[in-house]
Amino acid sequence: MTDPYAWLRLAAVPTLGGHRISRLLQHTTPRDLLSMSAADLAHIGLTAAQIQHYLNPPDAKIAHSLAWADQPGHTLLTLDDPAYPALLKEIASPPPLLFVKGETRWLHEPQLAIIGSRSASLDGREAAYEFAAAMVAANYVVTSGLALGIDGQAHYGALKNGGATVAVLGSGLNRIYPAKHRDLAAAIVEQGALVSEFWPDEAPRPQNFPRRNRVISGLSVGVLVVEAAQKSGSLVTARYALEQGREVFALPGPIRFAGSRGCHALIKNGAKLVETPVDIFEEVGALTDCVKNSHSGLRDEQPENEKLPFPALLANVGSEATPVDVVAERSRQPVHEVMMQLLELELQGLVTSVPGGYIRTRRG
Known part of the structure; x- marks a missing residue:
C-alpha cells in the first residue's frame, strides 16, 4: 500500500529523479527507507549529500503537500499506486509523484496529444480546435500543455465539443501558468x-x-x-514521443511559413503527414487497445448482453471515413434510412462524422 509521506520525503531529495528512484525501488520501498540509518542508505547507493537531505526532510513542504492532497478533487499519485497511468510508468524516467486536480479516471483513458507554437497562425489555431473536436468525438482524451496558442485551442476544442482534456503543467497546480489561462484551467478541472x-x-x-x-x-x-x-519545445516533445515508442504526426504548411518548418522537419524524419483525424486513428489502434486493457478493472465494462443498435449498418463503418452512399450499398438499405440510422448512432456516440463520411468510435 502506498505511503504518501514516505514518497514525498523521498521525492524531496535533490538529484534523485524518476529513473534513479525506480532503480532504488527494485531493492526497497519508500516506507522501508524511513527506518534506515545513514550507513544503510549509503549501502543502497545514495550519495552523502542525498543522505543528508533525506535525513533532514523539508517537513513544512511535505505537510503542505499532504494537506493539498487531502482537499476534495485533489489526488497525489505515487509510482506504486495502481491508479498511476500505465503508459507513463513505462517511460525511462517516470515522475515519482503526480499531483492531479480533477478526475484521475481520464488518465486511464486513451489520450492523444496536440502541441504546437504559442504564436500560432489563425489556420493553426483552427486546425488544433478541429482536430481536438474530432478526437473527443472518437472517445479520445485530448492532452496538451496549457500554453498559449495551439495548446489552448486544443483544450478548448475538447471542452467545447463535450470531451475531456488533460493539461500537464510546468509549474505546481497552485501556480497556474500562463495566468491568462486560469479560467481555462478551472474549466479543465470540471471536464x-x-x-x-x-x-x-x-x-x-x-x-x-x-x-x-x-x-x-x-x-x-x-x-x-x-x-x-x-527550434521549439514542440520538437522536444516529439523527440520524447519517439524515444517512448509513441506515434508522431505533423501537419504540413506553407513552405515559406516559419511555423511549418518544424513540422516539415519531423515529416522528413519519419513523422506521419496528417491531413485528417482519420490519418491518426488508423495508426494508434494497437496502443489504444493496450491502454484500455491495462485499466479494464478501473472502469465499468459494457455488459456482455448489451446489444449495439443497427448492427448491420455498424458492421460497415470502420476506422476509415466511409461515405453515406457506400454504407447504404454495403448494408443494402436505402440512403434515407441509412442517414437516419447514422444520425441516431452519432447521437449515441457510436459513430462520428468526419470529412469524407463516417467513422466508428472506440465505444462503437
Missing part, C-alpha cells in the same frame, strides 16, 4: 484534469518545461504537432 509532477507551490521555471513535455508524450498514444518552428 478533465490538471497534472503536474511539481510540488503545488512551485513556480514555472524554464527547466521545468522539457520535463513537462516528456509527461505529455508519456501519457499519450500519439502526438500531433500542428505548428512548430525549427
Whole structure:
C-alpha cells in the first residue's frame, strides 16, 4: 500500500529523479527507507549529500503537500499506486509523484496529444480546435500543455465539443501558468484534469518545461504537432514521443511559413503527414487497445448482453471515413434510412462524422 509521506520525503531529495528512484525501488520501498540509518542508505547507493537531505526532510513542504492532497478533487499519485497511468510508468524516467486536480479516471483513458507554437497562425489555431473536436468525438482524451496558442485551442476544442482534456503543467497546480489561462484551467478541472509532477507551490521555471513535455508524450498514444518552428519545445516533445515508442504526426504548411518548418522537419524524419483525424486513428489502434486493457478493472465494462443498435449498418463503418452512399450499398438499405440510422448512432456516440463520411468510435 502506498505511503504518501514516505514518497514525498523521498521525492524531496535533490538529484534523485524518476529513473534513479525506480532503480532504488527494485531493492526497497519508500516506507522501508524511513527506518534506515545513514550507513544503510549509503549501502543502497545514495550519495552523502542525498543522505543528508533525506535525513533532514523539508517537513513544512511535505505537510503542505499532504494537506493539498487531502482537499476534495485533489489526488497525489505515487509510482506504486495502481491508479498511476500505465503508459507513463513505462517511460525511462517516470515522475515519482503526480499531483492531479480533477478526475484521475481520464488518465486511464486513451489520450492523444496536440502541441504546437504559442504564436500560432489563425489556420493553426483552427486546425488544433478541429482536430481536438474530432478526437473527443472518437472517445479520445485530448492532452496538451496549457500554453498559449495551439495548446489552448486544443483544450478548448475538447471542452467545447463535450470531451475531456488533460493539461500537464510546468509549474505546481497552485501556480497556474500562463495566468491568462486560469479560467481555462478551472474549466479543465470540471471536464478533465490538471497534472503536474511539481510540488503545488512551485513556480514555472524554464527547466521545468522539457520535463513537462516528456509527461505529455508519456501519457499519450500519439502526438500531433500542428505548428512548430525549427527550434521549439514542440520538437522536444516529439523527440520524447519517439524515444517512448509513441506515434508522431505533423501537419504540413506553407513552405515559406516559419511555423511549418518544424513540422516539415519531423515529416522528413519519419513523422506521419496528417491531413485528417482519420490519418491518426488508423495508426494508434494497437496502443489504444493496450491502454484500455491495462485499466479494464478501473472502469465499468459494457455488459456482455448489451446489444449495439443497427448492427448491420455498424458492421460497415470502420476506422476509415466511409461515405453515406457506400454504407447504404454495403448494408443494402436505402440512403434515407441509412442517414437516419447514422444520425441516431452519432447521437449515441457510436459513430462520428468526419470529412469524407463516417467513422466508428472506440465505444462503437
